[in-house]
Amino acid sequence: MTSDVTSDKMTAICNLQSTINQGRIPMFRRMAIILLTALLAACGTSAPASAPTPSTGSGQSAAPDAPTAASAPTAAANQTLREITVAMPYIPNVQFAQFYLADKKGYYAAAGLKIKFDYNFETDVIQRIAQGTVQFGMGSGDSILLARAQGLPVVTVATSNQRFPTVFFSKVEANIKTPADLKGKSVGIPGHFGASYIGLLAMLYANKIKESELNIQDIGFAQVAALSAGKVQVASGYGNNEPLQLDQQGIKVNVINVADFYPLASDGIVTSEAQIKDQAAIVHGFVRATLKGVQDVIANPDEGFQAALDVIPELKSADAKTQDLQRKVLQATLPYWQSDLTKQQGVGFSDIKSWQATHTFLRDSGLLKSDVDLSKAFTNDFIK
Secondary structure (H helix, E strand, C coil), rough: CCCCCCHHHHHHHHHHHHCCCCHHHHHHHHHHHHHHHHHHHHCCCCCCCCCCCCCCCCCCCCCCCCCCCCCCCCCCCCCEEEEEECCCCCCCCHHHHHHHHHHHCCHHHCCCCEEEEEECCCHHHHHHHHHHHEEEECCCCCHHHHHHHHCCCCCEEECCCCCCCCEEEEEEEHHCCCCCCCCCEEEEEECCCCHHHHHHHHHHHCCCCCEEEEECCEECCHHHHHHHHCCCEEEEEEEHHEEEHHHHHHCCCCEEEEHHCCCCCCEEEEEHHHHHHHCHHHHHHHHHHHHHHHHHHHCHHHHHHHHHHCCHHHHHHHCCHHHHHHHHHHHHHHHHCCCCCHHHHCCCCCCCCHHHHHHHHHHHCCCCCCCCHHHHHHHHCCCC
């Protein structure tokens, strides 16, 4: 579609998960679909017709590599662990290594928690968090602002990605290097929703380019194939995923990073106002344990990758080429968790400037119909 954003389109976007909750889910879903397809192909099987059974964290303390008293809070002897559910987008993936390693090393157990990773094919994570049917989940800044505008009391309690990960890539020979070069080009995105669409709109907004100046095509989650086959000249993806796949295929690409042109608030750990009010200790324990996992994966990516292998048997039994690609995906993910601010404030820090910029863009674009109190949309109270 090539027309400017209409009110009907905005309504459709807002209705999708009530908050464009898919704004972050496609990032993991797209990578997971590709990984799952490759793994099943390697095993000579076909994809399952139904959703995978939700995986449950071990919730066990006292493992050989469990945290010492110096590295994590010590759980009381014979303490009954409190089970909490974390709504994970799609299937197990190396990008969740921080959660897996935190669980494996006993950080959650030390905080008195037993983690259930819920991998159901849900598209209403934000609503489930607001309703209290799950305690935590993952969501983007734009989805949180849209949700709060609709009365859903959800809050980002730690920011995962310090840079918005959406990129637009094209074959080197096309010589497409800047947003202005996108004019008149066919640009493939999964659909008029989610991270790719939000990222595209924000980049066009920053460069004063109209949506109608591009030939935007909805191509589903098949950007790599579409670009490889020449069906589109440009495709959307994530800096730690699709460009790596194309490079492995020997296809060199130019990459335009949305974050280089507009500072959107990216993925974060989300919970509800009620959870913060009634179970602040649980929120603090979960966030701190997860961030310790983040720090450990940054310090030792191989350890994080091994934790992912333990949770993803299909990857553990995959061929060397598939494992090598996923190692690169994890390695490329680490810079997104870090920034100059996290060096000062610690991983998980939420920057008010990115939230203000996201709010301004959403209001000016007509996506957000009313102002949202940013002081209630996110907090840094639980990251230290």
